[in-house]
Amino acid sequence: MHTMRTTQRLIQISDTHLGRDPGPIRAGYPDSDTQLERILDALPREPAADVLLLSGDLAEDPEPVTYARLTKLLRARHEPMLALAGNHDDSNTLRAALEPGTCQVHGEIILGPWKLIGLDSSTPGEAAGRLDAAECERLERSLAADPDRPTVVALHHPPVTIGSAWMDRMRLLEPETLFAVLDRHPQVRACLFGHIHQDFRTRRGSIELLGCPSTCVQFTPGSEAFAVDAAMEAGYRILDLHPDGRFDTQVVRVPGTRIAMEPSA
Numbered sequence: 001m002h003t004m005r006t007t008q009r010l011i012q013i014s015d016t017h018l019g020r021d022p023g024p025i026r027a028g029y030p031d032s033d034t035q036l037e038r039i040l041d042a043l044p045r046e047p048a049a050d051v052l053l054l055s056g057d058l059a060e061d062p063e064p065v066t067y068a069r070l071t072k073l074l075r076a077r078h079e080p081m082l083a084l085a086g087n088h089d090d091s092n093t094l095r096a097a098l099e100p101g102t103c104q105v106h107g108e109i110i111l112g113p114w115k116l117i118g119l120d121s122s123t124p125g126e127a128a129g130r131l132d133a134a135e136c137e138r139l140e141r142s143l144a145a146d147p148d149r150p151t152v153v154a155l156h157h158p159p160v161t162i163g164s165a166w167m168d169r170m171r172l173l174e175p176e177t178l179f180a181v182l183d184r185h186p187q188v189r190a191c192l193f194g195h196i197h198q199d200f201r202t203r204r205g206s207i208e209l210l211g212c213p214s215t216c217v218q219f220t221p222g223s224e225a226f227a228v229d230a231a232m233e234a235g236y237r238i239l240d241l242h243p244d245g246r247f248d249t250q251v252v253r254v255p256g257t258r259i260a261m262e263p264s265a
């Protein structure tokens with residue numbers, strides 16, 4: 001019976017960057033739709049995810065037609081989903097397209113003894129992120145209401161630098177507003193983000209800060225300027241959330257999702 005399973009599995013996919021039309025969003029890139037399909041097909045079935053987190057930049061071109069294709073690609077999924085807006089997304093268009101289905105946008109999901117809270121760090125017209133006062137208050141209220149529930153907080157933008165100058169300029173600005181809330185609530189175990197198109201892991205106090213690969217293209221770690229890591233496969237992150245408040249996490253790479261290296265004719 002389902003209640004026998006106490007560990008909850010969260011799977012994060014990120015930065016799908018679907019274009020207005022199917023196909024590569026720029027020269028040298030793979031087809032974003034095909035890449036997403038490959039990742040979805042590769043997700044583990046046993047145990048399957050209890051929630052699928054889509055951590056932003058779901059569209060490259062944030063139009064209804066793009067999100068309609070995303071909805072279609074996600075239609076066969078059975079797990080609950082929580083989506084976040086990234087800097088390339090439009091929060092309202094995303095919500096209008098996804099929320100009539102089984103995918104909620106921002107908000108929160110209870111996972112057995114755990115909670116997942118999704119925040120909107122997107123700021124119209126800006127690549128960098130920001131949490132406005134309303135999002136900070138929503139986070140504060142949710143954490144204050146459930147002090148004994150181990151919690152994962154997710155947003156698109158990293159609240160820390162990752163040692164990559166061009167990317168660090170467009171991280172979450174004024175991260176101290178987020179950390180001021182998190183520091184008051186020791187039940188927060190992890191903060192997940194996308195945006196950086198690479199695996200990343202650091203710690204701040206008792207909170208693990210975890211980045212995620214893109215389903216589309218990977219960026220080169222430690223690079224001063226924009227650089228695509230053509231040798232790295234696309235992937236996703238798994239978190240297994242245990243009932244005692246501990247969790248295990250790993251990034252899984254999917255074969256066949258590397259950028260093709262053949263010289264073009």
Ligand SMILES: [Fe+2]
Nearest residue numbers: 057086087195
């Ligand atoms: Fe982004």
